[in-house]
Amino acid sequence: MRLLTPLIEQRADPCIYRHTDGYYYFTASVPAYDRVELRRARTIEELPQATPITAWLKPETGPYSELIWAPEIHFRQGAWYIYFAAAPSREIKHRLFQHRMYVICCKDANPVEGQWQFLGQIDTGIDTFCLDATTFEHRGQLYYVWAQKDNQIEGNSNLYIATMDTPDKISSAPVLLSKPEFDWETRGFWVNEGPSVLTRHGKVFISYSASATDENYAMGLLWADENANLLDPQSWHKLKEPVLQSCFEHQVYGPGHNSFTVSADGSTDLLVYHARTYTEIVGDPLWDPNRHTYVKALRWDDNGMPVFGRPSLQE
Known part of the structure; x- marks a missing residue:
């Protein structure tokens, strides 16, 4: 049994992407929630x-000047994009947690040395709290998956999918994929968030996180056949139990908001998570800086389903 230690301390919502240049690119929420940080190795x-x-x-003020959360880096259509x-x-909305999603772009080969351009908001067609965007390509089509609140559905956020024509613009109506419904998804907060996509063994998988960001935080899993219509909610299956949750034995708590790399x-x-x-x-868990980045091997069973294991163990 090999116990895990954090890869990078005080970095929540981690995203590690391995590019064709052989480098790994890392971004995550920083404790000050004031910037998009990027590193390369x-x-x-x-x-x-x-x-x-x-x-x-x-910026100091304006519509995107507070609580910069969960940046995620992708290389799409010949350029780099970071969604956050x-x-x-508070001078505009008079309260926090009115997030919308934004994107920046870099057209240089090395995004650590290149120039980043702010492209603006990703408009989902739903004007409510939203966050945690990811993108993936499947059979020549670019897709956008994210978490957003629906005022007609109980809870804080649900998971949606849509197509994209370009990496900064949605081209279809949002489709609801998952909402908080099980006990483990509704502890503290009713949340489905932090989606990440992996295509393996004839299936398209979407992992996600649920519940409050304390020891109740845990990860779930959706999947569809790779030949299915991914915009049809009936194409998707949802596990009733979490795939990764707190390990009280080895004191690793609230695993979630993952990404995948190799x-x-x-x-x-490889599974990347905090x-x-x-x-x-003490106080609101969102202001506690000690969510650390972990990386562990992701295994597969004989049915082609991922085996996440325990957050405290290497395998």
Whole structure:
């Protein structure tokens, strides 16, 4: 049994992407929630020592000047894109947590040395709280998956999918894929958020996170056949039980908001996620900085389903 230690401390909502140039790119929420940070390294093990750069710094005021959350980096249609959520200043909305989703772009080969351009808001056609955008390509079509509140559905956020014509514009109506409904999804908050996509073994998988961001935070799983219509909710299946949850034995709590990457030789899928090492949080868990980035091997069973294991163990 090999216990895990954090890869990078105090980095929540981690995203690690391995590009065709052989480098790994890392971004995550920083404790100050004030910027989009990016780092680059030849190996995952070198990412903690890589010097981070600020790809984008929030303005002092305005519609995207508070609580910069969950940046995620992708290379689409020949350019780099980072999607993130941001809230307006309190002078505009008079309260926090009115997030919308935004995107920045870099057309240079090396995004750590290149120039990033703010492209603006990703309009989903629903003007409510939203966050945690990801994109994926499947059979020549670009898709957008994200979390958003529906005022007609109980809870804080649900999961949606839509097509995209370009990496900064949705081209179809949002389709509801999942909402909080099970006990483990509704502890503290009714939440489905943090989607991440992996296509393997003839299936398209979407992992996601649920419940409050304390020790109740856990991960669930949706999947569809790779030949199915991904915009049809009936194409998707949802597990009733979480696939990754707190390990009280080894004191790794609230695992979630994951991304997927691969080992350097491409032989092993890797699960990237954040978790805490204690449960006694003073005040709102969102302001506790100690959600750390972990990386572990993702295994597969004989039916082609992912085996997440325990957040405290290497396998």
